[in-house]
Amino acid sequence: MVNTAVGLLVLAGVLGFAVARPRGLPEAAAALPGAAVVVAAGLVPWHEVRAEVAALAPTVGFLAAVLVLAHLADEHGVFAYAGTLVGAASRGSPQRLLRLVFVLASVVTAVLSLDATVVLLTPIVLATATGIGVRPKPHLYACGHLANTGSLLLPVSNLTNLLAFTASGLGFTRFAALMVLPWLAVITVEYVIFRRMFALDLTATAPPLTPARRSAHPPWYAIGVLVVTLAGFALAEPVGVHPAWVAAVGAAALAVPRLARKPLGEAGRLVRAANLPFCAFVFGLGVVVQAVRSGPVGDLVDHLVPGDTGLLGLLAAALLAAVLANLVNNLPATLMLVPLVAHSPGLVLAVLIGVNIGPNLTYVGSLATLLWRQVLHTRDHSPGIGEFLRLGIVTVPACLLVGVGTLWASLHLVGLP
Amino acid sequence: MKIVIWVTEGTWTACVDAARDLPADHTVLLHVIDADSIEAAEGARAGLLGRGLADNTATTGTLTAAQARLLDAAEARLGRPTQREARHGRPEREVVAACTTADLLVLARDGDRGRLGPRSIGPHTRFVIDHAPCRVLLLWPEPPPGLETMPPPPHRPRRA
Structure with missing residues (x-):
């Protein structure tokens, strides 16, 4: 009983720290000591820590390589070029721009992960929308939402997918083949809802403010x-060959021409792009979640996880994952759930649909982050949380239902190994 | 007479063109950056747990630069010197607040103009029309609809 309380307290502390980030300290500053506490308290035996770290190592390596790959793609001007391309192709129509942003954000998320869409693509989309003089709000929300819903397709698309990929026992191609239908279906659902909810912002066609920029050299x-x-x-x-190596080779191929020009400065930027504190955070969080999972809380969640992979079983797994993702953020939710469903690839994919789509409900990742941002904003102009909650309440249930339904169909059409 | 022109993306040209003919000795061009636009970009960053991301000040910077460009374009189209009012927050409330000393507010319909009725005016515009402390000139962003768009009178059963 004491062990459970200690485990939960440490987890709450680690997550609370990550949400509030006192003095702007990296999240690992609490996650690593947290992991040390649960190990010292004997909640996780040393050999299990080693096993967990060994299991996470390829995933974290993959993560770092993909972060570097996306950073380098940005440095090479891939996102800026995409921005000028969709800006010119939209010809001043906010509706056409929304369609193009949907395609672009879905592809960028799928290939280079949700981080690339949120951190690198969103500013480009903002600059594109304001550049052609349309209201940027729907397009910004589209980036935020598609970073989540668009991350179903490939194991690289989301850290949650990376964490589940190894456990699922599925190959890269089969993972993609099973998820392509749910991916397309949920993006379509989002698009239909966006067109309705932002109808007002999307009606007015703007007269061009600045002459269309000549698209730069691709x-x-x-x-x-x-x-x-x-x-x-x-x-x-x-x-x-583990995909982490492929990502690393790709990143190296992009890094070489830049390293040749400015070796020192560029190397520093690459290390920063790999975000080592984040990688350390994932290891620390993995150990802390393991401490909670091996106690009564894990048993309780295990009890809630459905046993069968029928349509209802998949739906229950996705719902449970979506609820957990909104309570504590989807990273700990994934670390908690995936080992419990690892015996069934179908359930692993259903959990991924839940943890990937679920965060759109609170939009800022979890209930805790939502509340914290409200606290931070009480002093200045507080943005209404009503709008993105409304958007989440409409899109998330619809996407979950459609995503799970199409996953069920995919499992029958494509089959499991 | 002091007039305030509410400049919004997509519909501002109609407002500026109408205001050009008004006898104003003081013209204010007003634009409001929607705080929800900033939150749409920043909220998604906050959702990425563990990445060590701070809020991106560039979002507000890009929106402010775009606001300045829009006000530049509006002033150039109007062709006379104006006072500019660049605000950010909740658009409907900021607009009402900006009209406290105005005699006339010029604004455009921003609703669904394909189906004329209550929804041809959007909620922000509706709020401003209800609460503006001055006269209001409401414009069609495109030429006004013809008489044929008026629905037939409601059918009344004839009394026996």
């Missing part, structure tokens, strides 16, 4: 490397 080299890397993910795995 960064062919970087685009080529990204395409080859993507193909490499699918091709390398059957011959026993």
Whole structure:
């Protein structure tokens, strides 16, 4: 009983710290000591810590490589080029721009992960929308939502997918084949809802403010490397090469021309892009969640996890995952749930649908973050939380239902190994 | 007469064109950055747990620059010197607050103009029309609809 309380307290402390970030300290500053506490308290035996770290290591390596890959794609001007392209193609129509942003954000999320969409693509979309003089709000919300819903397709699309990928026992290609239908379906659902909810912002066609910029020279080299890397993910795995290596080779191919020019400064930027404190945070969180999972709380969640992979079982798994993701954020939710459903690839994918789509409900990741941001905003102009909650309440249940329904169909059409 | 022109993306040209003919000795061009737009970009960053991301001040910077460009374009189209009022917050409340000393507010319909009725005016505009402490000039962003768009009178059963 005391052990459970200690485990939960440490987890709450680690997550609370990550949400509030006192003095702007990295989240790992609480996660690593937290992991040390649960190990010292004997909640997780040393050999299990080693096993957990060993299991997470390829995933975290993959994560770092994908972060670097996205950073380099940005440095090569891939996102800026995409921005000028969709800006010109939209011809001043906010509706056409929304369609293009949907396609762009879905593809960027799928190939380069949700971090790339939120951190690198969103500012480009904002600049594009304001550049052609349309109201940017629907397009910004589209980036935020598609960073989550668009991350169903590939194991690389979301850290949650990376965490579940190894446990699922599915190959890269089969994972994508099973998820392509749910991916397309939920993006369509989002689009239909966005067109209705933002109808007012999308009606007025703007007269062009600035003359359309001549599209810059396409960064062919970087685009080529990204395409080859993507193909490499699918091709390398059957011959026993972990996708982390492919991502690393892709990143290296993009880094070489830049490193050759400015070795020191560029190397520093690459290390920053790999976000080592974040990687340390994932290890620490993994150990802390394991302490909670191995106690009565884990048993309780295990009890709630459905046993069968019928339509209702999948739906229950996705719902449970979505609720947990909104309570504590989807990273700990994934770490908690995936080992409990690892015996069934179908359930793993259903959990992923839940943890990936679920965060759109609170939009800022979890209830805790939502409350914390309200506290922070009490002094200045507080933005209404009503709008994104309304958007979440409409999109998330619809996407969960459609996502799980199409996953169920995919499992029958594509089949499991 | 002091007039305030509410400049919004997509519909501002109609407002500026109408205001050009008004006898104003003091013209204010008003634009409001919707706080929800900032939160739409920043909230998604906050959702990425563990990445060590702070709020991106560039979001507000980009929106402020776009606001300045829009007000530049409006002033150039109006062709006379104006006072500019660049605000950010909740648009409907900021607009009402900006009209406290105005004699006339010029604004455009921003609703669904494909189906004329209550929804041809959006909720922000509706709020401003209800609460503005001055006269209001409400414009169609495009030429006004013809008489044929008026629905037939409601059918009344004839008394026996």
